[in-house]
Amino acid sequence: MTDDAASSTPRRTLRRGAVATALTALLALLCCVGGAGAFLLTELGDEQKDDPRIAGLTCGTSHTVKVAGIMPRFTKYGDDQIRNAAVIIKVGQDMKVPARGWVIAVATAMQESALRNLGHLGRRNDHDSVGLFQQRPSQGWGTPAQLQDPAYAAGKFYQKLLTIPGWERLSLWEAAQKVQVSAFPYAYAKHEDLAGQIVDALAGGAARTVQLGAKAVCDVAAGARIAASGWTAPLPGGVVSGFRTAERPAHNGVDLDAGKDTPIHAAASGRVLVARCDPDHSGRRDCGRDGYPGKGGCGWFVDILHAGGYITRYCHMIRQPLVKPGQLVTVGQEIGRSGSSGNSSGPHLHFEVHVDGDRSKAGAINPVPFMRERGAPVDRKA
Numbered sequence: 001m002t003d004d005a006a007s008s009t010p011r012r013t014l015r016r017g018a019v020a021t022a023l024t025a026l027l028a029l030l031c032c033v034g035g036a037g038a039f040l041l042t043e044l045g046d047e048q049k050d051d052p053r054i055a056g057l058t059c060g061t062s063h064t065v066k067v068a069g070i071m072p073r074f075t076k077y078g079d080d081q082i083r084n085a086a087v088i089i090k091v092g093q094d095m096k097v098p099a100r101g102w103v104i105a106v107a108t109a110m111q112e113s114a115l116r117n118l119g120h121l122g123r124r125n126d127h128d129s130v131g132l133f134q135q136r137p138s139q140g141w142g143t144p145a146q147l148q149d150p151a152y153a154a155g156k157f158y159q160k161l162l163t164i165p166g167w168e169r170l171s172l173w174e175a176a177q178k179v180q181v182s183a184f185p186y187a188y189a190k191h192e193d194l195a196g197q198i199v200d201a202l203a204g205g206a207a208r209t210v211q212l213g214a215k216a217v218c219d220v221a222a223g224a225r226i227a228a229s230g231w232t233a234p235l236p237g238g239v240v241s242g243f244r245t246a247e248r249p250a251h252n253g254v255d256l257d258a259g260k261d262t263p264i265h266a267a268a269s270g271r272v273l274v275a276r277c278d279p280d281h282s283g284r285r286d287c288g289r290d291g292y293p294g295k296g297g298c299g300w301f302v303d304i305l306h307a308g309g310y311i312t313r314y315c316h317m318i319r320q321p322l323v324k325p326g327q328l329v330t331v332g333q334e335i336g337r338s339g340s341s342g343n344s345s346g347p348h349l350h351f352e353v354h355v356d357g358d359r360s361k362a363g364a365i366n367p368v369p370f371m372r373e374r375g376a377p378v379d380r381k382a
Contacts, residue, residue, distance in 0.1 A: 059205030059218035059375065063099065065089045072201040076194070081115035084132055084150050086202050091154040097161070098211040099199065099228035100168050105157050107195035108176045109133055111188050117150055133157050133180070168211070171269035171330050172230055172307075189269075193308040196229040196374065208375030219377050223265045224332050227375030231268045232332050234314060234351055239379045243366040252364040253313065253352030256378055258338040260347040264314050266329045267351075267376065270306035273359070275321040275335075277301075278342055287341040288319070298350070299342025302335050309357040315350035316341050351378065 067090055071082040085106050092102040109115050112134040120130055128136050128144075131153040135141035146152045160179045161167055167175045172192045177185035196207035207229040209216035221227035222236045237257030244251055258264075277287035281296035291299055300317035318339025323329055340347045353370050354363035368379045 059200075059208040063093070063203040063206035063209070063216065065093060065203045072198075074194070074198065074201075077115055077198075082198065082202070084109070084115045084117060085198050087150040088132070088154040088157075089199060089203055089206075091151050092158055093203075095155065095158050097158050098168065099203070099206040099209050099216060100211070100226070100230075101158060101161055102199050102203070103192065103195045103207055103228050103230065104161065104167075104172055104175050105154060106198055107172055107188055107191035108157065108180060110191040110195060111176075112180070117148055119148060120144070169226065169330065169332065171328075189307040191307075192230050193310075199228065205375075208373070210375065219372065219375050221374075221376035223263070226331050229374040229376075230331055231371065231374035231376040232265060233371060233376045233378045234265050234267050234312075235262055235338065235349055237262070237349070239368065240348060243364075243368065250361075252361045253315075253350050254367050254378060256349040256351055258347060258349045260337075260339055261318055262338040262347075262349075263334045264317065264336045264338055264349055266304055266331055266333045266335050267312045267371070268304075268306045268310070269331045270304040270312075270329060272302060272323045272325050272327045272329060272335075273305050273311070274301070274303040275323050275325055275327075277320075278315075280342065287317075290340045291316070291342045291344045293343065293345045295343045297342040299339070299344060300336065301342075303359060304329060304335075305357065309355060311352075311354040311357065311359055311363070313350075313352035313354070313359075315352075316344045316348065318347075 065086050067083060067086045071079050071086065074082060088105050088109060089102045092105060109132040113132050115132065117132055118130060118134070128138050130144050131147040132150055133153050135147045135153060135156060137144050137147065141147055141156055142152060157179060161175065164175065164178045171189070173186050173188040176188040199207040205218065206216065207227065208218050209228050210221050210225045221231060222233035226232050235256060235258050239254045240257045241248065241251065241255035243254050277285040278298035278301055279285050287300045298315035300319060300321060301313060301315040302321045302323060303311055303313050305311050314336065316339055317336040318341065319337065321336040323335045329335060338347055338349045351367055353365055353367040355365055356363055371378045
């Protein structure tokens with residue numbers, strides 16, 4: 001129960017108008033700490049689902065991709081570019097790579113070539129890099145002709161990816177970097193959300209699946225089960241109080257059923273913005289005890305910034321969170337335990353999703369459709 005929690009008070013907002021300032025700060029941080037503390041501030045996602053076939057997409061039983069025919073439309077990419085993405089996915093399917101690998105591969109090619117099959121660019125070329133993944137003949141990836149064959153280049157990417165222990169559980173940028181060894185490893189992260197949309201559009205909602213043994217299962221990501229999109233429900237409990245209902249119009253998230261001391265997992269990889277005790281209406285920070293309705297405050301809570309400018313919030317933890325501000329977390333990582341601190345009537349998790357880097361109530365959106373679109377529904381029991 002969090003009608004007047006952390007999002008009701010003025011909070012710092014990462015609006016697009018401030019991106020230049022954020023980038024300046026980022027560059028300074030890159031010089032000092034390698035960028036690990038700020039990589040997710042480099043870009044805020046602005047791609048739209050502008051093809052009507054994508055907006056109503058469901059997760060079906062067949063995820064076979066076709067590389068011929070009409071391609072779905074995306075504002076940022078033309079038909080040839082999306083067809084190249086289809087080839088990347090088709091190669092992954094043929095090699096029996098789980099759908100998470102397709103998202104990683106497509107996002108990598110988005111960063112390296114904007115999904116264009118580039119030849120040698122002369123003076124503008126990065127060393128001898130060519131093709132969708134900008135692989136280098138001099139580094140043993142293949143001949144220039146081979147690397148300009150999208151299917152061959154994708155196959156070489158997947159071959160290397162599959163040699164990385166635990167690649168499925170790595171952040172997208174970490175997995176991509178272990179394959180590519182880029183000078184700008186964090187740049188891959190900003191493409192994850194749109195890469196998932198592209199995989200969904202081309203392969204029947206495959207980014208919403210979790211690989212369970214030999215089977216890809218739709219809409220079951222929760223906790224340690226990660227969807228190919230890179231998202232998971234923070235815990236398996238269903239919704240017990242909805243988003244901005246008639247009874248609770250100021251309820252800027254959803255309450256998820258959870259007994260006391262249930263593990264709470266990061267819904268996606270990102271950087272911790274806040275991890276602290278939220279003061280109540282009287283300014284008290286007494287989160288070490290159970291709260292009550294009308295007390296005010298989010299109790300012990302965590303805010304995490306994700307690629308695309310999304311922020312997730314986790315309230316009413318039983319004790320101090322397991323993470324600290326500035327810390328990088330991976331999807332599914334335990335960040336705390338459920339409780340009833342702050343403005344709460346009993347143990348549960350209050351969960352919020354915000355867009356455009358806006359931590360205030362103005363940035364809050366309904367988590368139910370957002371999480372379902374990513375294969376991590378919060379409105380059903382696992």
